[in-house]
Amino acid sequence: MANYQQAVKLTNKSIVLTSIRQLEPISRAELAQTLGLTKATVSSLVEELIAEEYIYQTGLGKSSGGRRPLMLQFNEKAGYTISCDIGVNYILTVLTDLHGTIIHHIHKPFNTNDFTRTVMEIKSMIDTCMSNMNESPFDLIGIGFGIPGLVNKDGAILSTPNLDWVQSNIKEIFEDQYNVPVIIENEANAGAYGEKTFGAAKLNEHFIYVSAGIGIGVGVVLDGSLVRGANGFLGEIGHTTIVEGGDKCRCGNRGCFEMYASEMSLLNTFQDDVPDLEKLLVKAETDQGTREAFETIGHYLGVGLTNIIHTFNPERIIIGNRLAKAKAYLLPHLMKVIEEQTLPELRTDTEILFSDNYQYATALGLTAFTIEHFLTKQFEGSATAKTI
Ligand SMILES: [Zn+2]
Secondary structure, X not given: XXXXXXXXXXXXXXXXXXXXXXXXXXXXXXXXXXXXXXXXXXXXXXXXXXXXXXXXXXXXXXXXXXXXXXXXEEOHHHOEEEEEEEOOOEEEEEEEOOXXXXXXXXXXXXXXXXXXXXHXXXXXXXXXXXXXXXXXXXXXXXXXXXXXXXXXXXXXXXXXXXXXXXXXXXXXXXXXXXXXXXXXXXXXXXXXXXXXXXXXXXXXXXEEEEEEOOOEEEEEEEOOEEXXXXXXXXXXXXXXXXXXXXXXXXXXXXXXXXXXHOHHHHHHHOXXXXXXXXXXXXXXXXXXXXXXXXXXXXXXXXXXXXXXHHHHOOOEEEEEXXXXXXXXXXXXXXXXXXXXXXXXXXXXXXXXXEOOOOOOHHHHHHHHHHHHHHHHHHOEOEOOOOOX
16 A cells, blocks of 8 residues: 555655646646646645755735745756757767756767777767866766667667678767666657657647658657657668669668658769868859759759658658758748649648758657656656657
């Protein structure tokens, strides 16, 4: 009986904390009413949460007749997360508080093919981030990694076609080094979760996040949940065939979508120049040939998005990752294809937008996963209410 009561109490405590995170600032009375718990139960759980520094009391809220109530807020300064978006040609590492507010970020163009150098670079970035942390009750609560490749449901990296990594034991290396939980996610799935938790898809139940970088992957949220498929590999749309017998892809097949609509395909057009996206964006302002190369990418991106719309019937498609920088050149051409080739019933209800947050979507998704993992562990034995 005691164990059962303890589990119920933990569950209620977890639900009170989750509600404060979602509804803050909120008073004890509002919490009791929202959750259908007695005021005495809520007050006692709130006192514990304050003592343990998960939450704090803030100024006075609006009165509903009597004394103005004290309001409760989640203590975003109780700890920190570090999230690392490992791109094919860059690494982004961010330090955030527990609200997902970015406190420090480091972005470096980086050829990520050499595993050992990549690990050394990331350790240096993490150490710099940690030097920006103040003292806090929980310190660093975890590190998340976004990987451009196949990550199974257990967080194991199975394949990274655009990297030539000889090993992939990121989780073990960084858990040993920093002694905190390490979460590994596919970068597009993390991007979708970032947009759902902190970005442009907070209110969307059905949306697709398209990560368009060197490769192309998608994160799919349907009925409010990130869907992963049987093994966790759902969304490898970059390797669907768009031109049968077409250009050879690093995955071994020919004519893959990402050979025609990605940053890689853009760079392949200018092989002699050793260009990069930023230089090409500047060149496109004055050079017709460069502009046309972007427009071709926009066209093929439109073909892929048309397939996505017909397959998933999303409310919204959010295009993120590095190619989102080229919105001005891509958008008119991809919209032309979508307008011409999508069934009208599906087209009219699908909104296409480029992420405002394109650089950070994956990192912030990792941050959200890390915070949820931490809070679930803290209240283990209870059923922590999740937002997705
Ligand atoms: Zn391929």
